Amino acid sequence: MIRDIAPVQIAPTRIDWPMLAQRWRVPLLAVGLAALPWIVPSQALAVNILIFGLYATGFNLLFGFTGMLSFGHAAFFGAGAYGTGIALARFGIGWFGAIGTGIAVASALALLIGALSIRSRGIYFSMVTLALAQLIYYIALQATGWTGGENGLRGLTVLTLHIGPLTLNFLDPTVKYYVILAFVVAALWAVSRLLNAPFGAAIEAIRENEGRAAACGYDVKRIKLVAFVLSGSICGLAGALNALHLSIVPIDSLSYQTSGLAVIMVLLGGAGTFFGPFIGAAIFLLIEDVFSLWTVHWQLFAGMVFILAVLFLPHGVWGTLVSWRKGREP
Amino acid sequence: MSATPVLAAEGIGKRFGGFTALDDVNVAFERGRLTAIIGPNGAGKSTFFSLLSGAVAPTEGHIHFEGVDVAGEPQHRFARMGIARSYQITNLFPQLSVHENVRLACQAMHAPARRSLWRDRTRYTGLADEADAALAQVGLASRRKRLAASLAHGEQRALEIAVALASRPKLLLLDEPTAGMSPEETKEMMALIGRLAAERTVLLVEHKMKMVMGLADRIVVLHQGKLLASGTPDEIRADAAVRRVYLGEGRSGRG
């Protein structure tokens, strides 16, 4: 797997682009995302790339950096969305507090599911996370009083945002985009800090060789659980933002397909890289955008692109670029 | 024996289902000495090593490290208390740099760094320096930026030791450090082990008996999961039971 986080020594004679990109990765990505509405065909697509890129980033923290392939991250995306939605629609909590509620609910759920699933490893872990997420899906489907069941949760439209003296019209798509962007960039900054911290080194050690990491003195189970919860809370934030964006929470937020979405996006973009999840999200959503104009069966193309990526581009688009660039170095 | 034991195994045993890999072994390892553990294939050396390093919990008995019973504790506790090991089959972080492999081991022993989720890892400059020192000790300073996976076999063996050394262990467990090495590399490795043993307690599993005899202060012989003999190299050479197992009856070898 490819990473772009290991600090690279500065060569005195030439500009070290990978190192610059690594040091400035959060501002770089922030600028790229800020320009996104003018690059992609529609503003709706740009918002989706923003939200699902963040969702994939949260998933990537666990899959790409810690080496744990979860197939149940929809649980945290959905928990964030429902937590936010229920706080808004049922308790009348303000939008900011509602996002906080969503993250808290997602984190608590991640702690619960994580504690149960990290007892198993490898493909067992994948199956257990998938099954537990499905349990959450069925619970939400049954608890119609809270979640609206099959019809989704409605009645959480946020019209205006009050930030100090400022009053923003959240119905204005541009305002909405940049408010969501602010949250996404804050989360990316936090993820970047985590990866640069000793914690980031420790999860990479676990990905590379769990047994040796334990022999070195790392409490592998605990670190895995922390990574699981952090990953879940980032996905929870993505879900919370999606709830605000859509003004409803569809039951599909918790579905197997949503879990799979994170897997697809991260693999297409490049697992274990910082930019990969957003690139993967952009590729997937563009495929959806373009092909769904021609045919309702656009998932056929998405599935085939995914299979081709697994076969021929296992490091994803960005990951392959990074390793190609590294391979050319002396 | 005036020295206090660093590590003492008291009646430890390990059963896998119906199979007894190790049975009722009692040995004490004294501070500052280099002890070699030898025995024919299947004698239980590896199992014994796994028990002492905490990778596997014993089914019977106690392990006392500096007077504390540590049997059954998780492996990371063993490491943090000061027991580090290298592996017979190279066991590194393959896609990380040589320097990062060692730095990770330093970081694990440094409690504030280990717990930090937020501070940049490069700010812990002490850890990077420590890692460089450990690399210099095993002669890998020039390889620090390479990926561990790209090293030659002998270099990977040396990196194994550097990773173990990096946690500044009170007790260093080396599992066949010369496995698969050329005679030249073996000689270098033995010299390195000699230097390391001057400063700390070392336990060494080794196949090549001749080499061990010249290097070790004490020797422990395992046979069929049981302790056969322990003592100085001379005592082991003279031991009738060891001669029977190792040299075969009637043959009078010189070790």
Added chain:
Amino acid sequence: MSFDLIMAQLFAGVALGAVFVLLSTGLSVIFGMLGVVNFAHGAFFMVGAYAGVFILALTGNFWIALAAVPLLVGAMGLAVERFLVRPLYGRGSDYPLLLTFGLGYVLVEVVRILFGSDGMPFETPELLTGGIDIEGLGYFQTYRLFVIGMTGLLMLCLWLLLERTRYGLIIRAASRDPEIVAVLGVDVRRVFLLVFGLGTGLAALAGLLAAPMRTVNPEMGVTVLIEAFVVTVIGGMGSLLGGAIAGMLVGIVVSLTALFMPEMSTISMFALMALVLLVRPYGLFGRGVLAR
């Protein structure tokens, strides 16, 4: 609650369990041999049901469908192993898993294109309609009895194949240590190929047998995949006996909760799984080593 009703639910549970047993056996055989978790397993189940619909419409004969479906879908499995999964051996267990996950998407869309997105009814074959009334025990639907019987027969055949034939010997040896078997001159790649075909064939047969008991639609595979995972996690990956026992257990638990607490019926199997995981993280008959 009358005794008859409980008996009837118990019987329905055993029939449901029989389908779970077939499903988890297919999954387990492939995993035990190739170390691959087949995420397209549910999709092959669904394809099996649709292949049944198609052949039945073509020939009007259920028995021809019963013979042809596993062969047809099994052949598909052979092609998938040969051209898609084989290039991924040695790249870690995540890649085949991801590939079959993508394949699941493709299969669902292809079926949607060919047969439409709506559900289809699948008539119970005429010979197997009706039921048997046993005095004092209750009324047993013939088709369910047939499914239970078929499953028992298939499991017996599979057991004989694995334990009593030369092929079985090779398969069991190869799942323990592929290298040794290769050294002994057996073409391991062909064994892998055939086992993958066998696993997908079993999934398709399960799909066909289950078709009259539930509606046939393109999405049925997802539910089924997750059910198969739950059964396999409970039983223990790679253990045929574990899968069989867990399959029956889950089938009965689901049916009985449907009777006593209908709102909990979809949740019960997951609760059971969580309970088992707390006590035995690698399932009732599983060994941790397999999952590494």
